[in-house]
Amino acid sequence: xxxxxxxxxxxxxxxxxxxxxxxxxxxxxxxxxxxxxxxxxxxxxxxxxxxxxxxxxxxxxxxxxxxxxxxxxxxxxxxxxxxxxxxxxxxxxxxxxxxxxxxxxxxxxxxxxxxxxxxxxxxxxxxxxxxxxxxxxxxxxxxxxxxxxxxxxxxxxxxxxxxxxxxxxxxxxxxxxxxxxxxxxxxxxxxxxxxxxxxxxxxxxxxxxxxxxxxxxxxxxxxxxxxxxxxxxxxxxxxxxxxxxxxxxxxxxxxxxxxxxxxxxxxxxxxxxxxxxxxxxxxxxxxxxxxxxxxxxxxxxxxxxxxxxxxxxxxxxxxxxxxxxxxxxxxxxxxxxxxxxxxxxxxxxxxxxxxxxxxxxxxxxxxxxxxxxxxxxxxxxxxxxxxxxxxxxxxxxxxxxxxxxxxxxxxxxxxxxxxxxxxxxxxxxxxxxxxxxxxxxxxxxxxxxxxxxxxxxxxxxxxxxxxxxxxxxxxxxxxxxxxxxxxxxxxxxxxxxxxxxxxxxxxxxxxxxxxxxxxxxxxxxxxxxxxxxxxxxxxxxxxxxxxxxxxxxxxxxxxxxxxxxxxxxxxxxxxxxxxxxxxxxxxxxxxxxxxxxxxxxxxxxxxxxxxxxxxxxxxxxxxxxxxxxxxxxxxxxxxxxxxxxxxxxxxxxxxxxxxxxxxxxxxxxxxxxxxxxxxxxxxxxxxxxxxxxxxxxxx
Ligand SMILES: [Zn+2]
Numbered sequence: 075x076x077x078x079x080x081x082x083x084x085x086x087x088x089x090x091x092x093x094x095x096x097x098x099x100x101x102x103x104x105x106x107x108x109x110x111x112x113x114x115x116x117x118x119x120x121x122x123x124x125x126x127x128x129x130x131x132x133x134x135x136x137x138x139x140x141x142x143x144x145x146x147x148x149x150x151x152x153x154x155x156x157x158x159x160x161x162x163x164x165x166x167x168x169x170x171x172x173x174x175x176x177x178x179x180x181x182x183x184x185x186x187x188x189x190x191x192x193x194x195x196x197x198x199x200x201x202x203x204x205x206x207x208x209x210x211x212x213x214x215x216x217x218x219x220x221x222x223x224x225x226x227x228x229x230x231x232x233x234x235x236x237x238x239x240x241x242x243x244x245x246x247x248x249x250x251x252x253x254x255x256x257x258x259x260x261x262x263x264x265x266x267x268x269x270x271x272x273x274x275x276x277x278x279x280x281x282x283x284x285x286x287x288x289x290x291x292x293x294x295x296x297x298x299x300x301x302x303x304x305x306x307x308x309x310x311x312x313x314x315x316x317x318x319x320x321x322x323x324x325x326x327x328x329x330x331x332x333x334x335x336x337x338x339x340x341x342x343x344x345x346x347x348x349x350x351x352x353x354x355x356x357x358x359x360x361x362x363x364x365x366x367x368x369x370x371x372x373x374x375x376x377x378x379x380x381x382x383x384x385x386x387x388x389x390x391x392x393x394x395x396x397x398x399x400x401x402x403x404x405x406x407x408x409x410x411x412x413x414x415x416x417x418x419x420x421x422x423x424x425x426x427x428x429x430x431x432x433x434x435x436x437x438x439x440x441x442x443x444x445x446x447x448x449x450x451x452x453x454x455x456x457x458x459x460x461x462x463x464x465x466x467x468x469x470x471x472x473x474x475x476x477x478x479x480x481x482x483x484x485x486x487x488x489x490x491x492x493x494x495x496x497x498x499x500x501x502x503x504x505x506x507x508x509x510x511x512x513x514x515x516x517x518x519x520x521x522x523x524x525x526x527x528x529x530x531x532x533x534x535x536x537x538x539x540x541x542x543x544x545x546x547x548x549x550x551x552x553x554x555x556x557x558x559x560x561x562x563x564x565x566x567x568x569x570x571x572x573x574x575x576x577x578x579x580x581x582x583x584x585x586x587x588x589x590x591x592x593x594x595x596x597x598x599x600x601x602x603x604x605x606x607x608x609x610x611x612x613x614x615x616x617x618x619x620x621x622x623x624x625x626x627x628x629x630x631x632x633x634x635x636x637x638x639x640x641x642x643x644x645x646x647x648x649x650x651x652x653x654x655x656x657x658x659x660x661x662x663x664x665x666x667x668x669x670x671x672x673x674x675x676x677x678x679x680x681x682x683x684x685x686x687x688x689x690x691x692x693x694x695x696x697x698x699x700x701x702x703x704x705x706x707x708x709x710x711x712x713x714x715x716x717x718x719x720x721x722x723x724x725x726x727x728x729x730x731x732x733x734x735x736x737x738x739x740x741x742x743x744x745x746x747x748x749x750x751x752x753x754x755x756x757x758x759x760x761x762x763x764x765x766x767x768x769x770x771x772x773x
Contacts (some may be wrong), residue, residue: 087144092127096145099123100152112150112157113167113557114174115252116239120149121175122217125237129209134190135199139183146175162555166252173256174239175264181236184270185209191274213237229365229386229393230304232378234259236266243378249559255302260291304377304392309365312376319344321361327368330398332702338731339366339401341771345764346406347413350438355497356416363393369574370397371563374460385411387423401581402727406439419505420581428472429484432502434563436485437492440756444720446537447753452486453531454541463487463521467509478544490524494623562588562596569603582607601625605634614638628654632661633671659687666690677701681715692721711737723757730764738765 087093099120103109109116150171157163168294186201186209193205218235219342224233234256235240249340261574269286272278297303310316313325317340317426324340343364351357367373374380379397383404385394392415394408396420413433415423424431440448452458460468463483465471472480491500495513503512513520553571565588572581585607588600599648605626608617623631628647632655635644648655648662655662660670670690683691698706707729714722722741729738742765 079361080147085150092141092145093115093148096120096124097151100149103149103153105154108556110153110156111162111164111167111555112154112171113164114170114240114558116149117167117171117174118240120146121178122238124175125178125213126210127761128179128182128627129186129213130206132201132206134187134199136183139179143175144181146179147171154622157555160555164555164557164559166250166559167557169252170239170256173260173294177260177267178237178239180267181263181270182209182213183706184267184274186447188270188274217712224303225386225388225391228304229306229309229395230377231384231386234302236263242340242381243374244382244384248378250557251559251564255300258293258300259302262290265290265293301375303565306363306391309376310363313365313367321359322347322364324364324366325362325370326366327398329368330366334733335731338733341400341768342405342764343409344771345767346409348767349763350406350409350413353438353492353497354410354417356413358392358413358416360392362412363391365393365395366401367395369399369571371571371574373397383408384417387411387415387418388421389423401480403441404439407435410435410438414504417501417505425504425507427467427469429467429480429508430488430507432481433484433488434500434504436481437489438486440489441753442482442485443753445751445753447756448482448486448489448534449528450537450752451541452482453528454533455544456538456542457525457528458483459523460518460521464517467517485625486528487521487524490527491520495525497522556699560593560596562591562593562599565591565600598625602627602630605630608636609637612637612676629658629661633668633675636667636671637675658694659689673697677703679703679706679709683709686713688717688721691717695721695725695728704732707732707734707737711740714741715744719745719748719754722760723754726758726761730761730768735769737763 088097103116103119109119124146127145128142154163154168157167184206189209189212190201190205192204195454217235219627221233221235225231231241231243235241239260240253240256242253265286269283269290270287272283280443298305298308306376314328315326315330315336317324317326317336319340320342322343323341324336326336326339330336341347347362367376370380373395379395383394383396383400385408392412394412396404396408409430411424414425414431418424420426425434436442436448441447443451446454450693466475466480466484472484475483488500491503491513495515499512499514503509506512509520568584571576572584585600588604589597591597591600601621602625605617605621608614608620609630609662614634617634618631618638618640626634632644635641635647656679659666661667666686669680669686670693671689673680673694677697677716678695679694680686683694691710694706695710695717697703698710710725713740714725717725722745724744726738726741729741738761742758742762745754
């Protein structure tokens with residue numbers, strides 16, 4: 075019986091051209107990256123198309139709402155089936171599909187009804203062409219105009235919209251979860267739809283309209299509280315620690331109270347700002363606001379970007395947003411975007427061509443690998459062809475490449491242009507987009523010259539392998555399930571947040587929920603994590619009871635045996651797996667192994683680091699930073715000369731963070747006396763320049 079009804083229903087729907095159209099639309103989605111999944115993007119597109127269809131109808135009939143709703147969900151069928159087959163289904167994605175369409179369609183219908191009502195047309199059954207056009211204009215203003223205004227005014231990159239629902243922020247933050255705020259916002263849109271419809275009625279009930287209006291206003295006034303809207307003033311209240319020097323203003327989360335560190339942030343910002351300004355020959359006098367978040371999750375919650383650091387160049391004024399752990403890697407890159415805004419000649423405050431925009435930032439902050447320079451890295455991959463480079467610098471070409479491809483290749487080329495042509499020409503290209511006018515030479519010629527320059531690098535096979543692997547990563551658009559969140563990964567993300575928040579009870583609870591994950595790879599990953607948890611909690615016996623050696627791996631197993639004092643078991647383990655332990659400088663020798671375990675699992679430092687291998691010192695450096703064990707600094711300094719160049723560079727950054735200027739100078743001298751790789755040299759010079767500038771300002 076029910077089956078008959080469903081059959082009848084489909085027969086009717088599919089006999090209409092529109093029904094067929096939307097079903098085919100769903101099939102077309104399957105061939106389009108990001109749209110091919112049951113997720114926010116496809117939900118938004120279908121809703122917009124169905125709303126436009128509704129607004130364009132000639133007859134004024136209420137049944138169009140039902141029809142348009144059915145159409146939306148017809149386009150869902152193909153992608154839902156495809157997700158099921160490919161194993162890409164996500165519940166969050168389905169939730170977007172459930173809450174977005176209905177309020178949008180009702181709102182569209184109300185807009186049309188109210189415009190119809192205010193027109194002086196006598197025919198209430200027919201919707202005149204004028205009414206339809208005005209309705210569509212209003213619709214487009216809500217869907218496009220309002221977001222543009224919001225982006226101009228506010229720093230946040232997430233957007234809630236009455237028509238298409240929600241935009242979570244940068245597309246590179248792959249994990250998009252369903253925010254509870256969206257439910258509130260959809261309810262808000264629903265109230266609007268009902269109120270407008272109520273106003274359009276022949277017999278208006280003023281009380282009802284007043285109540286609806288009051289509810290709408292009340293909700294809207296709470297948008298900032300709820301996190302649906304976010305202004306710069308809100309951010310300055312939340313990130314309430316304010317430091318400034320000249321025109322640079324730093325707003326930091328108040329949980330960071332270390333004044334030495336805060337000072338470091340301000341001074342590095344000043345240093346990179348001044349250097350990049352002198353490179354690019356600019357002189358910005360306006361205030362620069364830098365928002366520094368305690369971790370990526372706070373950034374996500376407040377403005378919608380998580381692992382993406384960004385400079386909203388399109389927004390008013392000069393501002394940038396970074397989280398503390400990414401500071402050293404990205405502050406210079408983001409400052410380039412910010413400074414380039416002053417000569418960008420476009421409504422978005424950067425070159426419309428993303429290859430030029432990101433290329434310039436990468437060129438002036440080219441730390442892409444610890445061991446190799448940007449150019450060496452690009453030279454080690456396949457040297458990009460002229461066509462590839464030209465597409466990279468086309469309007470959409472940048473997005474179609476993977477991140478590594480796009481940033482490194484455009485960065486290396488821009489760096490070449492800065493050094494071999496002129497900064498002024500590069501700025502002109504940035505501002506106006508025409509290569510020929512900026513450089514007076516053809517793009518092909520300069521790409522060819524750059525290729526010849528890249529070929530001068532001798533490339534070893536190890537680098538070749540890493541480079542090719544990195545360049546072979548698919549872009550977000552080419553991934554199988556770009557928006558699918560593996561439960562194992564989602565949990566890991568949660569655990570990292572609890573760790574950053576130092577919330578140990580939530581961490582513990584979440585960690586043990588991992589037993590429910592049905593994925594063999596993640597399962598063994600979490601077995602090791604739980605094992606590690608017991609070791610960190612000083613319960614090695616429980617850890618050993620809980621797991622088997624072959625699931626945990628010999629290294630961790632041996633650590634547990636040592637911590638539990640099971641020396642005989644440890645001895646026989648070492649005999650069995652002799653070859654494995656021989657290569658491990660941390661675990662082969664008893665004293666080193668014991669010192670390592672105490673250091674790594676309990677944060678206990680030895681009295682001196684003399685006579686220990688460099689691997690152990692590197693571990694100690696990590697632990698000192700994590701535990702903020704600053705009293706250990708001088709002990710490390712005594713043995714720092716046995717550590718590798720790249721590790722000394724990291725140590726040097728840490729010393730500068732602590733403002734240990736004498737030790738920092740010692741490390742700089744130590745590295746200057748060594749013969750080091752090009753990339754290390756570049757980084758050393760940068761840190762050296764910072765040290766000099768800083769000592770001048772401190773005097
Ligand atoms: Zn960038």
